[in-house]
Amino acid sequence: MSDLTTDNIKQSLQSRLGSRKYIDKTFWVLFMILICSSIVCYFSAASQDISIAIRQGESYYGIIFKHIGFFALGIAVAYIIQFLPSWVIRAAGYVCFAISVCCLVLTFVPGFKVGVGGVYRWVKIPGLPVFQPSEAAKPFLVIVVSDLLSRIRTEQDRKRYFWITLALTGIVCLLILPNNLSTTLLIGIVMLCLMVLARIPMKWIGSIVGIALLVLGIGYAVVYNVYVKPGKEMTGPMKRAVVWVERFDNKFKSDNPTDELIITKENYQAVMADVAVARGGKSIFGVGPGNSIQRYRLPEADKDYIFAIIVEEWGIFGAVFLILIYLAILFRACYTSSAYTDYSAMLMVMGLALMLTIQAFISMEVAVGLGPVTGQNLPLMSSGGTSTVFTCIYFGIMMAVSREQKQLKAQEQIATEESWKNVPIIEE
Numbered sequence: 001m002s003d004l005t006t007d008n009i010k011q012s013l014q015s016r017l018g019s020r021k022y023i024d025k026t027f028w029v030l031f032m033i034l035i036c037s038s039i040v041c042y043f044s045a046a047s048q049d050i051s052i053a054i055r056q057g058e059s060y061y062g063i064i065f066k067h068i069g070f071f072a073l074g075i076a077v078a079y080i081i082q083f084l085p086s087w088v089i090r091a092a093g094y095v096c097f098a099i100s101v102c103c104l105v106l107t108f109v110p111g112f113k114v115g116v117g118g119v120y121r122w123v124k125i126p127g128l129p130v131f132q133p134s135e136a137a138k139p140f141l142v143i144v145v146s147d148l149l150s151r152i153r154t155e156q157d158r159k160r161y162f163w164i165t166l167a168l169t170g171i172v173c174l175l176i177l178p179n180n181l182s183t184t185l186l187i188g189i190v191m192l193c194l195m196v197l198a199r200i201p202m203k204w205i206g207s208i209v210g211i212a213l214l215v216l217g218i219g220y221a222v223v224y225n226v227y228v229k230p231g232k233e234m235t236g237p238m239k240r241a242v243v244w245v246e247r248f249d250n251k252f253k254s255d256n257p258t259d260e261l262i263i264t265k266e267n268y269q270a271v272m273a274d275v276a277v278a279r280g281g282k283s284i285f286g287v288g289p290g291n292s293i294q295r296y297r298l299p300e301a302d303k304d305y306i307f308a309i310i311v312e313e314w315g316i317f318g319a320v321f322l323i324l325i326y327l328a329i330l331f332r333a334c335y336t337s338s339a340y341t342d343y344s345a346m347l348m349v350m351g352l353a354l355m356l357t358i359q360a361f362i363s364m365e366v367a368v369g370l371g372p373v374t375g376q377n378l379p380l381m382s383s384g385g386t387s388t389v390f391t392c393i394y395f396g397i398m399m400a401v402s403r404e405q406k407q408l409k410a411q412e413q414i415a416t417e418e419s420w421k422n423v424p425i426i427e428e
Contacts, residue, residue, distance in 0.1 A: 074392025081396030093143030150344035286315030
């Protein structure tokens, strides 16, 4: 019996190691293209940060190596995750989701919360580096919601899991909302998409959208008339609502067309980004790599507005190339999920792909001046440790599902061929 057990363990290990041949090479190619593009573009976009670092006596390549270091960690994590079974990812997702919610609560606790400009999106836990809990909450919420929605079998299940999903999403959104409206809206959009894929009745989804729009409309009216218009300062956890209303008004409610030509503290980033896009849009290939001027004028050009620098240096070609890469990721996720028999894994892949691509297009939209400032970075292109590592986790999970699907198909094919060998040959 012990020999049999040992043989089974060996066969299991060999099967797991042999599964490397089922790695999704397409996902890996897209993944590495984004990483290589980010490193190349980061040399230009981070020039301002590098200059500041040099004046402070730091190493010239310190910031670049730090950026590459996050990618090295992310690639290692993605490589390991791709070999995990989908059921392990789902089980770990519940645990990590609970931890991420606790970390979101810490963004309101003095001594743990870390803020920049009065915005507390980061947490510092003793023994750990500063990180952004909202970036962790996004993928784990997708995993949990995907698993819950996949359990729907009856009408009673549909109602129960709909309300559970709505409650979990609401908790995360309420914890993120005071410091980050755009991420709250992003999560809401992706969760609605998952509900559509899970065949939740459209009247329920329409009710959610209607209530959300009503709340946003009432909130806008109250903040504008009570605080913005009279020029009063807002206090409390929702004090950033004034900033959101002002950004919306600056973009869509200007009565004077020449207001966009006047550079103010509020629109400085947007104007500098518009200039970068205008310079690069003059030709197909832009002004050329390393020739950006706006990288020295655009605050933190390597973060929220990196797409503007990419357009300036690489022109229309660079913009279209990057858009096609993100679309290719979404299409690959659609292909992977369409061939999968595990409904939960299908929803998980689609949710992560939608989270990544929708965020990317929001970031690009803001950078080219089509929407109000949101603070959403460009996945894998913008700098940032937490966002970089967790975006790599997105890819690891999607590749794990794809690899598992390929392996299951291969096993089914082998089983079918073996069964045909056992069919007796009838001689006439």
